[in-house]
Amino acid sequence: MEEEKQFEPKIAAFVCNWCTYTGADLAGTSRLKYSADIKMIRVPCTGRIDPVFLIKAFEKGADGVLISGCHPNDCHYNTGNFHARRRWILFRQLLDFVGIDSSRVHFSWVSASEGKKFVDVVTEVVNKVKEKGPFTRYAKINKEFVIHE
Amino acid sequence: MSGSNIYKPEMMEITDIVQETSDTKTFRLKFKNESTAKSFSFKAGQFGEYGVFGEGESTFCIASSPTRSEYIECSFKQIGKVTTALTRLRVGDSVGFRGPYGNYFPVEEMKGKNVVFIAGGIGLAPVRCVIWNTLDLRNDFKDVTIIYGARSFNDLVYKRELKEWKERKDIKTVVTVDPGGEVPDWDGEIGFVPAIVEKVAPKAENTVAIVCGPPIMIKFTIPVLQKLGFAEENIITTLENRMKCGLGKCGRCNVGNVYVCKDGPVFTYAQMKELPQEY
Amino acid sequence: MEEKIISLDNLSFFVNDLIKDNHIVIGQDSKEINWKRITGAKDIVVNSKNIPSNISYKEFVFAKTEPIIYYKNKKDEFDIVEPALPRQKLVFLGAKPCDARSIEIMSKVFNWDYKDKFFNERAEGSIVIGVACNYQDKFCFCTSVGLSPVTEKGSDLFLVPLDEKNFALQIVTERGKEFIQPYQKYLSDGNQAKSKEILSKIKNPEKRFETSKVSEWLTNNFEHKIFDNVGDICVGCGQCAFACPVCHCFDIVDEECDYSSGRRMKNWDACQFGLFTLHGSGHNPRETQGKRYRQRIAHKFKYYQDKFDEVLCTGCGRCSRGCPVGIDIAEVVAEINSLA
Amino acid sequence: MNELRAKAKELLTNGTVKVVIGYIESTTPDRTKPFIARTAEDAEKLVFNKYCVNNLALYLTRKEFRRTGVVGIVAKGCDVKAIVQLIQENQVNKDDVYIIGMNCNGVVSELGQDFSAETIATKCLNCSVRTPLLYHTLLGTLEDLPKREDKNFVLMQKLDAMSAGERWDFWEDEFERCVKCYACRQACPLCYCERCIADKTVPRWIESSAHTRGNFSWNIIRAFHLAGRCIGCNECERACPAEIPLSLLNRKMGMVAKKEFDFVAGMGLDTPTLVGTYNLNDNEDFIK
Known part of the structure; x- marks a missing residue:
């Protein structure tokens, strides 16, 4: 009997250049292992993360999204993460309201020195998304986009 | 079946790229499909839709002469999404092409007459097509005069050809740049195109003037030509309107009763005057 | 013209048969928003009294968005794949006279010189079953553009409600005759006198303007404050164009399917959008809303007429009913008429 | 008068x-x-x-x-x-x-x-x-207002009680009708941007095609760009020829703004805009 292929989630991670990305680097140089299901996209600041990024990620088949940046008061640009936080409070609930389960969207503060925390966050996110299973809603409407020959 | 898909482009390959100015390039394109290449023909003044897959299509005139049928050339300025994508392409890359579309310059009727070409900036591209068409059949035409201007020396396109035309004895070529746009060893004229046309004063008798350039240049050049005695029917220009389909369907280029893409882009001044000022 | 009678029950059987025979039957949605594919007799809304839907049925022949080519990236090469375009057997059930002509009118622009296969593959096989119209409000002006609530123009078959339970079915065209042939069993013999009487009782909307007069005025009065006055309040949305049964402008854009393939789409577009004519250089030939509104009026009542001998308007009044700022096209054109 | x-x-x-x-x-x-x-x-x-x-x-x-x-x-x-x-x-x-x-x-x-x-x-x-x-x-003078049930709110409660998947299905049905005429945007007093994100092409974030995918992204982003700004005039919903209940999205965002930040748009000249500012103590219990 064929064993069912294990679900490998696709998770887009938008991370800030100054903290989380560097934190991920540290995890790497410290030889800490984290899941390859995370696809990292580096942005200058969490304040740069436009909600359309998340929509686009889901459109392109992401099963989950991770957004991570500097701890409050640590932002390289002073207030980027405060503004971002406010936007997420609103945006999460909007996503929920239109039917994109906001528990697929994860947020964290990971500083440049928190390589271990980064690994923990990634592991947790991957596990949670795996638990939720694949995000089929967009996959369903994307079926229309295959080439009909 | 009610015909083929009119929106389907033919694949062309870039065989040469010339950087005309800092933001203008000329592509030389060849059809990938042999039989398409053989059956393809066009007339001076027609245009095509050049597409980059994933970015979209953009409309440019065919800048090469129909007398040289083994390739087509197009020149474009990097402005928007598609032209930026085109700029990034290299020799050997593919471009989608639909065309040729639209009407054309009355080259047959121009035979036996004098021809004056007046162009400004990138507006030389459609004129260049007729210039080469004329020069390749030089004996069919009488006097040929080329007046071309750009904002500055750096904005002049087809510099190599301008030099070639200047050196030719059988045509008169005047190149000008706007005041302040010259370089130290500039040997051409300095001044706006309408003023230079007035200075060169081509004779109007038995002459056709082909004018193309920015709207402002056309606006001021036409009165000069009329003062020189050119009839409205003998002043010919080509209009540029935003287009998407090039087939007279999408409605974008509709000005008055005409679809610029089907009924144009070549219009005489007499025809143009009848149109609403929406180009 | 041959005339038959079809009862309401038989109409349901007829539609069920059509669906079984692979016809795609399109009818007005009961919410009066748009037209939908009918999946069974329960969806049938053939009603001479209902208001025209917010959005016309043109989307079934001229889709609001559809792929015109697919492309696949293979190393340095692109493969172009044409979308499968099965010839559809469309049946528009219950089209009012102001809807019934729409395909005919649009077909002119999609078929002059170059032929648009995407339109034709759907339009050519389509059958329009019209219905006499008993609805009328202040926005209806079909009589002003050469139609009427009782005209069978544009329909292949035309229904006239005789009573609560029965329709007269007029066989208008040869195509209609051929189409109805296999379903004769649902028809009984008709009596033209009755339907004639019913049709004669239907009141025509007031004739508001003379299209030839309007067209002539537009030729001579390109610059006029009437357009600027509308431009003042027009917000530049595409409601009027998208609801219109005959507006046919479109845009072509590329979009991704996946990472190595994509498709080129043909999407509805509207002349009221500021970006419609914007050149790459930043120059916009129609830079104010007033000029864009003039284009709309002139295209409908002059340009299309000059070029294709057809008024690009059916007088359904959708654009006026739905306009968020209450611009009434008939009012504007009637004003032009009074100036001419 | x-x-x-x-x-x-x-x-x-x-x-x-x-x-x-x-x-x-x-x-x-x-x-x-x-x-x-x-x-x-x-x-x-x-x-x-x-x-x-x-x-x-x-x-x-x-x-x-x-x-x-x-x-x-x-x-x-x-x-x-x-x-x-x-x-x-x-x-x-x-x-x-x-x-x-x-x-x-x-x-x-x-x-x-x-x-x-x-x-x-x-x-x-x-x-x-x-x-x-x-x-x-x-x-003018004030008179008594007629009263009726707030059906919109009832629908909102119904939606809130659904699962995410059911809500998606609801919106998929609604958005499917969208024709991208942008009447919602053009009729909105607060959609004043010279160049809307939906019209931007480099890059094109929101697909201009009126298919379900493009419609989802347009309508979500429209609602989000009005979060904390929408004053609830419901002009978008009235303008919509496809009769999509757009005001639900805006109203939801307004309710979130009220709940999370005690903010109501357009109510005071002295309060700064909602997303133009921040508070050090904003809720972050969803952030790890």
């Missing part, structure tokens, strides 16, 4: 303003449409009644009117909320607008309907600004 005409006339003749943005009767008496009065004669045509649904603040950001100096505007309480929000966002200068405030007794939900308890607009049901917050002249 005479008061209104007299006031508009006065403003136009004494040169306080060059234009008064108001309403005139449309095709039928039960419809009105926006009108730009430029002369005393024009002012005679102005009306104000229960059919004055449009939010005229929409025209305040138009360059051609702003260029004329101080702009006069006939505004209901809800329109003034939009004006306040525009002032907050520095789109309109407080001193460049002359508000003829109207005490409002409710308007119809759709043009062409009789005014009754059945047809009163949703936005009027729980209106707290029947007398505008900000005005230069106040006209």
Whole structure:
């Protein structure tokens, strides 16, 4: 009997250049292992993360999204993460309201020195998304986009 | 079946790229499909839709002469999404092409007459097509005069050809740049195109003037030509309107009763005057 | 013209048969928003009294968005794949006279010189079953553009409600005759006198303007404050164009399917959008809303007429009913008429 | 109504303003449409009644009117909320607008309907600004409002009780009808951007095609860009030819703003905009 292929989630991670990305680097140089299901996209600041990024990620088949940046008061640009936080409070609930389960969207503060925390966050996110299973809603409407020959 | 898909482009390959100015390039394109290449023909003044897959299509005139049928050339300025994508392409890359579309310059009727070409900036591209068409059949035409201007020396396109035309004895070529746009060893004229046309004063008798350039240049050049005695029917220009389909369907280029893409882009001044000022 | 009678029950059987025979039957949605594919007799809304839907049925022949080519990236090469375009057997059930002509009118622009296969593959096989119209409000002006609530123009078959339970079915065209042939069993013999009487009782909307007069005025009065006055309040949305049964402008854009393939789409577009004519250089030939509104009026009542001998308007009044700022096209054109 | 005409006339003749943005009767008496009065004669045509649904603040950001100096505007309480929000966002200068405030007794939900308890607009049901917050002249008297059930709110509760998947299905059905005519955007007084993100092509974030995928992303982003800014005039929903219940999205965002930040858009000239600012103590219990 064929064993069912294990679900490998696709998770887009938008991370800030100054903290989380560097934190991920540290995890790497410290030889800490984290899941390859995370696809990292580096942005200058969490304040740069436009909600359309998340929509686009889901459109392109992401099963989950991770957004991570500097701890409050640590932002390289002073207030980027405060503004971002406010936007997420609103945006999460909007996503929920239109039917994109906001528990697929994860947020964290990971500083440049928190390589271990980064690994923990990634592991947790991957596990949670795996638990939720694949995000089929967009996959369903994307079926229309295959080439009909 | 009610015909083929009119929106389907033919694949062309870039065989040469010339950087005309800092933001203008000329592509030389060849059809990938042999039989398409053989059956393809066009007339001076027609245009095509050049597409980059994933970015979209953009409309440019065919800048090469129909007398040289083994390739087509197009020149474009990097402005928007598609032209930026085109700029990034290299020799050997593919471009989608639909065309040729639209009407054309009355080259047959121009035979036996004098021809004056007046162009400004990138507006030389459609004129260049007729210039080469004329020069390749030089004996069919009488006097040929080329007046071309750009904002500055750096904005002049087809510099190599301008030099070639200047050196030719059988045509008169005047190149000008706007005041302040010259370089130290500039040997051409300095001044706006309408003023230079007035200075060169081509004779109007038995002459056709082909004018193309920015709207402002056309606006001021036409009165000069009329003062020189050119009839409205003998002043010919080509209009540029935003287009998407090039087939007279999408409605974008509709000005008055005409679809610029089907009924144009070549219009005489007499025809143009009848149109609403929406180009 | 041959005339038959079809009862309401038989109409349901007829539609069920059509669906079984692979016809795609399109009818007005009961919410009066748009037209939908009918999946069974329960969806049938053939009603001479209902208001025209917010959005016309043109989307079934001229889709609001559809792929015109697919492309696949293979190393340095692109493969172009044409979308499968099965010839559809469309049946528009219950089209009012102001809807019934729409395909005919649009077909002119999609078929002059170059032929648009995407339109034709759907339009050519389509059958329009019209219905006499008993609805009328202040926005209806079909009589002003050469139609009427009782005209069978544009329909292949035309229904006239005789009573609560029965329709007269007029066989208008040869195509209609051929189409109805296999379903004769649902028809009984008709009596033209009755339907004639019913049709004669239907009141025509007031004739508001003379299209030839309007067209002539537009030729001579390109610059006029009437357009600027509308431009003042027009917000530049595409409601009027998208609801219109005959507006046919479109845009072509590329979009991704996946990472190595994509498709080129043909999407509805509207002349009221500021970006419609914007050149790459930043120059916009129609830079104010007033000029864009003039284009709309002139295209409908002059340009299309000059070029294709057809008024690009059916007088359904959708654009006026739905306009968020209450611009009434008939009012504007009637004003032009009074100036001419 | 005479008061209104007299006031508009006065403003136009004494040169306080060059234009008064108001309403005139449309095709039928039960419809009105926006009108730009430029002369005393024009002012005679102005009306104000229960059919004055449009939010005229929409025209305040138009360059051609702003260029004329101080702009006069006939505004209901809800329109003034939009004006306040525009002032907050520095789109309109407080001193460049002359508000003829109207005490409002409710308007119809759709043009062409009789005014009754059945047809009163949703936005009027729980209106707290029947007398505008900000005005230069106040006209009209308040009467009792008819009452009806807030169906919109009931639907919202129904949606809230659903699972995410069910909600998606609901919106998929609704958005499927969207034709991308952008009437929602164009009718919105707060969608004043010179170049909307939906029109931007480099890169194109929101697909311009009106298929479900493109419609989802447009409608989500539209709602988000109005989060904490929407003043609830529901013009988007009224303008929509596909009758998508857009106000639900905006209302949801408004409720979140109220719950999380105790913020209501367009209610005060002294409160900064919601997303233009932040608080060090904003909730972050969803962030790890």
